[in-house]
Amino acid sequence: MRSWKLFCARSSGNLRAAMALIRASQYFLPTWKEDPAEAELPSHKLMLRAGMIRKLAAGIYTYLPLARRVLHKIERIIREEMEAIGGMEITMPMIHPAELWAETGRLQDFGPILGRFRDRAGREMVLGPTHEEVITDLARREIRSWRQLPLVFYQIQTKFRDEPRPRGGLVRAREFTMKDAYSFHESKEDLDRFYREIYQAYLNIFRRCGLSVVPVEADPGLMGGSESHEFMLPSPYGEDSFIHCENGDYAANLEGAVSLKDEDPPEPLLPLEEVATPGCYTIEAVAAFLGVPTRKTAKAVFYKTPKGLAFVVIRGDLEVNEAKLARALGTTELRPATEEEIAAIGAVPGYASPIGIRRNGVRVVVDDSIPKARNLVAGANREGFHLRNVNFPRDFQADLVADVAMARDGDRCPRCGGKLRVQRAIELGHIFKLGTKYSEAMGANFLDRAGKSRPLIMGCYGIGVGRLLAAVIEAHHDEAGIIWPENLAPFETVVSVLDPREPSLLNLGEELAFALARAGLEVLLDDRDQSAGEKFHDAKLWGIPVLVVVGPRAARQNQVELERRRDGVKVAAPAQPEAVVEKALELLRAGA
RNA sequence: CGGAGAGUAGCGCAGCCUGGUUAGCGCGCAUGGUUCGGGACCAUGAGGUCGGCGGUUCGAAUCCGCCCUCUCCGACCA
Numbered sequence: 083m084r085s086w087k088l089f090c091a092r093s094s095g096n097l098r099a100a101m102a103l104i105r106a107s108q109y110f111l112p113t114w115k116e117d118p119a120e121a122e123l124p125s126h127k128l129m130l131r132a133g134m135i136r137k138l139a140a141g142i143y144t145y146l147p148l149a150r151r152v153l154h155k156i157e158r159i160i161r162e163e164m165e166a167i168g169g170m171e172i173t174m175p176m177i178h179p180a181e182l183w184a185e186t187g188r189l190q191d192f193g194p195i196l197g198r199f200r201d202r203a204g205r206e207m208v209l210g211p212t213h214e215e216v217i218t219d220l221a222r223r224e225i226r227s228w229r230q231l232p233l234v235f236y237q238i239q240t241k242f243r244d245e246p247r248p249r250g251g252l253v254r255a256r257e258f259t260m261k262d263a264y265s266f267h268e269s270k271e272d273l274d275r276f277y278r279e280i281y282q283a284y285l286n287i288f289r290r291c292g293l294s295v296v297p298v299e300a301d302p303g304l305m306g307g308s309e310s311h312e313f314m315l316p317s318p319y320g321e322d323s324f325i326h327c328e329n330g331d332y333a334a335n336l337e338g339a340v341s342l343k344d345e346d347p348p349e350p351l352l353p354l355e356e357v358a359t360p361g362c363y364t365i366e367a368v369a370a371f372l373g374v375p376t377r378k379t380a381k382a383v384f385y386k387t388p389k390g391l392a393f394v395v396i397r398g399d400l401e402v403n404e405a406k407l408a409r410a411l412g413t414t415e416l417r418p419a420t421e422e423e424i425a426a427i428g429a430v431p432g433y434a435s436p437i438g439i440r441r442n443g444v445r446v447v448v449d450d451s452i453p454k455a456r457n458l459v460a461g462a463n464r465e466g467f468h469l470r471n472v473n474f475p476r477d478f479q480a481d482l483v484a485d486v487a488m489a490r491d492g493d494r495c496p497r498c499g500g501k502l503r504v505q506r507a508i509e510l511g512h513i514f515k516l517g518t519k520y521s522e523a524m525g526a527n528f529l530d531r532a533g534k535s536r537p538l539i540m541g542c543y544g545i546g547v548g549r550l551l552a553a554v555i556e557a558h559h560d561e562a563g564i565i566w567p568e569n570l571a572p573f574e575t576v577v578s579v580l581d582p583r584e585p586s587l588l589n590l591g592e593e594l595a596f597a598l599a600r601a602g603l604e605v606l607l608d609d610r611d612q613s614a615g616e617k618f619h620d621a622k623l624w625g626i627p628v629l630v631v632v633g634p635r636a637a638r639q640n641q642v643e644l645e646r647r648r649d650g651v652k653v654a655a656p657a658q659p660e661a662v663v664e665k666a667l668e669l670l671r672a673g674a
Numbered sequence: 675c676g677g678a679g680a681g682u683a684g685c686g687c688a689g690c691c692u693g694g695u696u697a698g699c700g701c702g703c704a705u706g707g708u709u710c711g712g713g714a715c716c717a718u719g720a721g722g723u724c725g726g727c728g729g730u731u732c733g734a735a736u737c738c739g740c741c742c743u744c745u746c747c748g749a750c751c752a
Contacts, residue, residue, distance in 0.1 A: 112684095114685065114686095114701095114702095115685085115686095115701070115702085115713060116685065116686050116701075117686085118685075118686085119680085119685090119686070119687090119744095119745080120744070120745060121745090122745080122746070137744095139743090139744090140743085140744065140745090188752090191752095192752085195750090195751080195752095211752075212752055214752085243751085243752090245750085245751065246675075246749085246750055246751080247748090247749090247750075247751085249745085249746080254751085262752095310752095321751085322751085509751095512752070514752080542752085544752070578711095580710065580711060581709095581710050581711095583710085584710085612713090613709090613710065613711095613712090613713070613714055614710060614711045614712065614713095614714095615711080615712045615713045615714080616712090616713050616714095617711095617712090617713095618711080618712045618713085619712070619713050620713090622712095631711075633710085633711050634710075634711080635711055636711085643711090
């Protein structure tokens with residue numbers, strides 16, 4: 083009889099095999115039969131049920147052994163792809179002095195999302211939500227010359243963001259693992275070159291994790307910079323949305339999405355005319371009262387910015403996209419104005435009009451839908467009255483004409499005129515051309531080829547690793563549990579000994595498991611003294627690609643049974659190590 | 675931050691409206707036994723500050739107030 087102790091003998095080949103063989107009876111695999119009340123998303127439920135994660139507080143989780151095994155594989159893929167494009171792994175501190183964040187103004191900009199505390203000396207510290215400041219500090223101390231460039235650093239590290247609303251388990255956590263990378267270049271052209279490389283590396287990473295992600299044009303937002311892309315996994319449970327053209331030539335985050343706005347058919351500009359519209363405080367009410375479609379109206383919307391009030395005029399059937407408006411105004415802080423603030427500039431809420439507004443201290447932003455429209459209905463700036471036949475720029479002027487409208491499902495594509503569709507999605511990665519925003523703010527300069535001191539040109543690139551793990555499960559599961567892609571599975575095979583108290587069965591199971599491990603597979607030997615049904619269910623819940631059943635029924639015929647998780651295909655094999663290894667490899671390697 | 679809901683054993687829940695024995699049920703857990711191919715069975719047992727604090731009352735899981743935590747929708751989200 084081959085005893086377990088023999089398997090563990092310290093000959094090197096056996097040691098490696100022994101490390102690839104885990105006994106379930108001695109491992110930590112706390113599974114749940116029932117769905118937890120706290121979870122909504124499939125990935126969240128399954129990670130709790132399969133014993134992968136446990137919650138410590140809202141959005142803060144412990145990763146258990148099963149999750150760690152998968153994470154190691156995901157991280158390995160990420161490292162390979164990052165190293166392949168010249169990335170160098172580093173680890174930066176999680177705790178940063180607040181002063182560093184004050185240098186770029188983001189101590190303010192991030193606001194309450196930043197975790198903060200004081201050290202014993204009373205110095206203000208922050209929990210790093212991202213690392214542009216820290217890496218730029220390193221760069222300004224170390225990089226002197228163009229000869230040192232380009233440089234690409236990355237890390238895989240825990241971040242903390244005190245999000246107002248964590249949700250969906252690992253899809254939106256407060257403490258989470260992120261791969262973040264930062265690149266430094268001597269020229270815009272070199273940044274462009276690297277941006278294309280990392281864009282491709284990201285596609286490789288997600289493909290290798292078995293995911294079909296869609297790269298979309300994104301709004302750089304708080305990060306600053308010019309070009310930016312997000313990598314989205316379409317999912318009904320996504321925390322984000324993007325818009326894409328049915329013809330496949332345009333995809334963008336809703337925050338920055340553009341759609342075509344049709345020009346009204348030409349019609350003569352009619353004279354202004356005041357009409358009574360009692361009690362009509364909304365566009366819908368006015369349009370209905372006057373019997374015109376909402377797109378023949380102009381809506382006035384007010385926002386408060388640090389630089390004063392913004393008065394936005396937009397076609398009545400459209401909504402203002404606050405992210406686009408903020409960018410048009412060159413600010414990051416924007417909120418709807420209060421009734422008092424609106425009244426203070428002489429506007430009448432519900433009947434506000436771009437005509438006759440007090441212009442001092444107010445910026446009038448006209449959406450580009452307005453110049454394309456004719457003879458609109460707008461407020462008269464008098465309670466109970468509207469104006470007909472309002473035309474821009476005949477009747478009022480703008481400080482700024484810009485596209486500040488929210489693109490909608492069904493709108494037309496700005497590239498080809500095709501139909502745009504809104505899709506919910508999980509944002510898995512985000513890449514940015516930062517330019518010199520951080521290097522200028524922090525004085526990170528280098529001497530270029532001409533001997534001139536210039537700010538470093540930077541890019542930054544993130545992947546939510548925990549979110550990626552959850553996304554893989556969102557994309558690969560069924561009612562029974564997870565279905566891991568084979569290269570990410572925590573174990574490649576599970577050998578279930580149905581009656582481990584029967585020594586001959588246990589021995590057979592051990593022998594087969596050891597043979598599989600020696601063949602290079604990671605094996606979970608389910609030697610727990612539990613009912614067969616529980617073992618079958620757990621194997622499915624865990625999503626292990628190949629199940630080897632060592633049970634008395636088949637053993638009587640000197641056989642074992644193998645079952646593939648992905649499609650439930652079952653095959654029998656002689657209860658011999660070589661035969662079982664061969665069948666297992668066959669099931670693993672064979673295409674879907 | 676706005677709206678909604680929930681906190682009772684490790685998990686899932688009932689009890690609360692209408693206050694009154696020793697706070698229940700299923701799963702899980704422990705021990706013994708019987709089982710052993712798709713979430714077994716029998717027996718015995720352990721396990722509860724009923725989220726916290728305060729109030730009302732002879733008496734509070736139950737009624738009232740404040741607070742905390744968690745979940746969902748929205749706002750927000752490099």
